[in-house]
Amino acid sequence: MKYQNFYNESINNPEQFWKNQANEIDWFTSPQTILSKDEYDYNQWFEDGELNLSYLCIDKHINDGFGEQNALIYDSPVTNTKQHITFNQLHHEVSKLAGGLQNLGLKKGDTCIIYMPMIPQAAYAMLACARLGVIHSVVFGGFAPHELAIRIDDCKPKAIITASNGVEIKRIIPYKPFVDEAIDKSKNKPEHVIVFDRQLGVEIPKKAYDVDYKTLVEDSPSVEAVSVASIHPSYVLYTSGTTGTPKGIIRDTGGYATALKFSMKYIYGVDEGETFWAASDVGWVVGHSFIVYGPLLNRNTSIVFEGKPIKTPDASTFWRVISEHNVKAMFTAPTAIRAIKKEDPEGDMLRQYDLSCLKYQFLAGERCDVSTLTWAEKQLNIPVIDHWWQTESGWPMLANMVGVGLQPIKPGSAGLPVCGYDIKILNEDGEEVEPTVEGYVAVKLPLPPGTLSNLWGNPERFKFGYLHRFPGYYFSGDGGYIDEDGYVFITGRVDDIINVAGHRLSTAEMEEIVASHQSVAECAVFGVHCEIKGQKPLGLVVLKSDKTYVEDLVQKEIIQDVRREIGAVASFRDVLVVERLPKTRSGKTLRKLLRNIADEQQFNIPSTIDDVAIVEEIKSVYQKHNIGIHNK
Numbered sequence: 001m002k003y004q005n006f007y008n009e010s011i012n013n014p015e016q017f018w019k020n021q022a023n024e025i026d027w028f029t030s031p032q033t034i035l036s037k038d039e040y041d042y043n044q045w046f047e048d049g050e051l052n053l054s055y056l057c058i059d060k061h062i063n064d065g066f067g068e069q070n071a072l073i074y075d076s077p078v079t080n081t082k083q084h085i086t087f088n089q090l091h092h093e094v095s096k097l098a099g100g101l102q103n104l105g106l107k108k109g110d111t112c113i114i115y116m117p118m119i120p121q122a123a124y125a126m127l128a129c130a131r132l133g134v135i136h137s138v139v140f141g142g143f144a145p146h147e148l149a150i151r152i153d154d155c156k157p158k159a160i161i162t163a164s165n166g167v168e169i170k171r172i173i174p175y176k177p178f179v180d181e182a183i184d185k186s187k188n189k190p191e192h193v194i195v196f197d198r199q200l201g202v203e204i205p206k207k208a209y210d211v212d213y214k215t216l217v218e219d220s221p222s223v224e225a226v227s228v229a230s231i232h233p234s235y236v237l238y239t240s241g242t243t244g245t246p247k248g249i250i251r252d253t254g255g256y257a258t259a260l261k262f263s264m265k266y267i268y269g270v271d272e273g274e275t276f277w278a279a280s281d282v283g284w285v286v287g288h289s290f291i292v293y294g295p296l297l298n299r300n301t302s303i304v305f306e307g308k309p310i311k312t313p314d315a316s317t318f319w320r321v322i323s324e325h326n327v328k329a330m331f332t333a334p335t336a337i338r339a340i341k342k343e344d345p346e347g348d349m350l351r352q353y354d355l356s357c358l359k360y361q362f363l364a365g366e367r368c369d370v371s372t373l374t375w376a377e378k379q380l381n382i383p384v385i386d387h388w389w390q391t392e393s394g395w396p397m398l399a400n401m402v403g404v405g406l407q408p409i410k411p412g413s414a415g416l417p418v419c420g421y422d423i424k425i426l427n428e429d430g431e432e433v434e435p436t437v438e439g440y441v442a443v444k445l446p447l448p449p450g451t452l453s454n455l456w457g458n459p460e461r462f463k464f465g466y467l468h469r470f471p472g473y474y475f476s477g478d479g480g481y482i483d484e485d486g487y488v489f490i491t492g493r494v495d496d497i498i499n500v501a502g503h504r505l506s507t508a509e510m511e512e513i514v515a516s517h518q519s520v521a522e523c524a525v526f527g528v529h530c531e532i533k534g535q536k537p538l539g540l541v542v543l544k545s546d547k548t549y550v551e552d553l554v555q556k557e558i559i560q561d562v563r564r565e566i567g568a569v570a571s572f573r574d575v576l577v578v579e580r581l582p583k584t585r586s587g588k589t590l591r592k593l594l595r596n597i598a599d600e601q602q603f604n605i606p607s608t609i610d611d612v613a614i615v616e617e618i619k620s621v622y623q624k625h626n627i628g629i630h631n632k
């Protein structure tokens, strides 16, 4: 099969194409309607189909005779634990937890937040919710109680499933106290908090709403998977938006199952029974799609890894896991490769392991610089494939579809459009631009199955944020260009979103927190280049003139404020005090100029600037504080 023919088929005849793909999964009721419109006049897939994700990920494989195959391998260098979990064992854990949730009153259509570290119980919790048709919302453990509270208030969960603690290298992260604090702050209190005690000697503060996870599972019956409509939301996953509040991306069930089954085979090139590893976190979309649902749907063994690319215990960890667990294809973010490269530039640690099992290395989550890609290629000597997608899409939009046939790799490009995604580069007026001309990356509607179906509780924001700017297209928020061979190059966000170590964060949200410090008159927060994390946030503050300050103390307080409100994941460590900020004559802060000066990029000073002398002022502040690529 040729990529181009396959792709063209998906674009020219999407209904037939996706009907064929939908036939690859086991439906309780096969869909007769393939593509239709919902009440908001937006496309939906397989409207009248019925199925269950938990059934497809577990029961189906047991029924097919694969109950003793490993479904999950939990590998935790931070606790020195390795555990193999078969599909039979997964069934036991998930169906009894689902029974427990049911006993607590959770039913189809309710919501449940999952705030867990990278332990198998996080996957059990997701699958138990899916078994009942309960809509889960996993919140990344690096987010602070304030962020958790925002999500609680938005999705109003009936229960929260959490653990006593996480382990960050050698540091204990107190998950349960964070949940208690978030509930204190939120207006919509959940009825139950189900707590998995990891028995690591961490004290668990007790509350009336607490339910012990293990007792709940022990005392509850196994329950069967319920049938849900294809368009039933399987989950809500929050992602940063350009305004302060995060957006709850809604994912359907039938379209998602179809797209994930398709992805495992055609994008990642793994067959049933093989091992796949996405070294990410269940709190991100990668974790949903390619640690839990995708591999399990495809009867792959999936690795739940609780560790880091370095320091747990060293830069050889990834290679040990690949070799020990016979991983065929692996997914990680470029930032992880950069961290390994820094510790092991010549690949000496890598060569201690037999990596002959590894056939493909996939990279995504942030833009991949050429030197990271070529370093990985040189060390691994296999195709290293950058690809691009978003929380919104749920699965890859650009890739090198190795399951169809490996195409030449062009370093710097995230590859070719994946089947179903009619990707266009548009100018300000919504017109398609010529090859190699940079513009806005948009996808012609309808989007393929498995992509976002709306925003939780906010259909207006969905339309305005994604569909309004270029009618007839989904607007990705990224800029880029397509070359003469059809390869797409993503150049970065065109809004206030930054990507720090593969974590998508809103600078507007950080700016709100910085601005609320009592000593700050005005401020700007923006992303600057970071050698390891790709980008990191930098804050510039102008202090109020009617006060006396200890500058260092104000800076520490501001950094602490952002960490307390958003969480450690923000990596907000740099705040500089300046006399003034560059502005246009109409008073708009020139954040892009501030970023370009820091990144020492070629830039034009906007003609609307109110005082050009500020450019030198800012440069000298950056120099004094060692900000800038060449100062490192």
Ligand SMILES: CCC(=O)SCCNC(=O)CCNC(=O)[C@H](O)C(C)(C)COP(=O)(O)OP(=O)(O)OC[C@H]1O[C@@H](n2cnc3c(N)ncnc32)[C@H](O)[C@@H]1OP(=O)(O)O
Pocket (backbone or CB within 6 Å): 117, 140, 141, 142, 143, 166, 168, 173, 279, 280, 281, 284, 285, 286, 307, 308, 309, 333, 335, 336, 339, 364, 365, 366, 388, 389, 390, 391, 500, 501, 502, 503, 533, 567, 568, 569, 570, 571
């Ligand atoms: C394609 C669609 C998508 O884009 S989905 C998103 C894809 N992104 C990813 O998969 C993320 C990739 N990045 C990573 O996995 C990590 O950044 C890696 C590379 C492993 C490095 O981790 P780390 O050294 O912790 O750095 P970091 O910048 O992630 O962390 C910053 C601070 O946050 C903390 N943190 C991190 N995770 C948690 C957690 N689960 N629970 C609690 N805290 C967490 C870290 O400890 C770190 O804290 P500190 O600032 O050092 O005190």
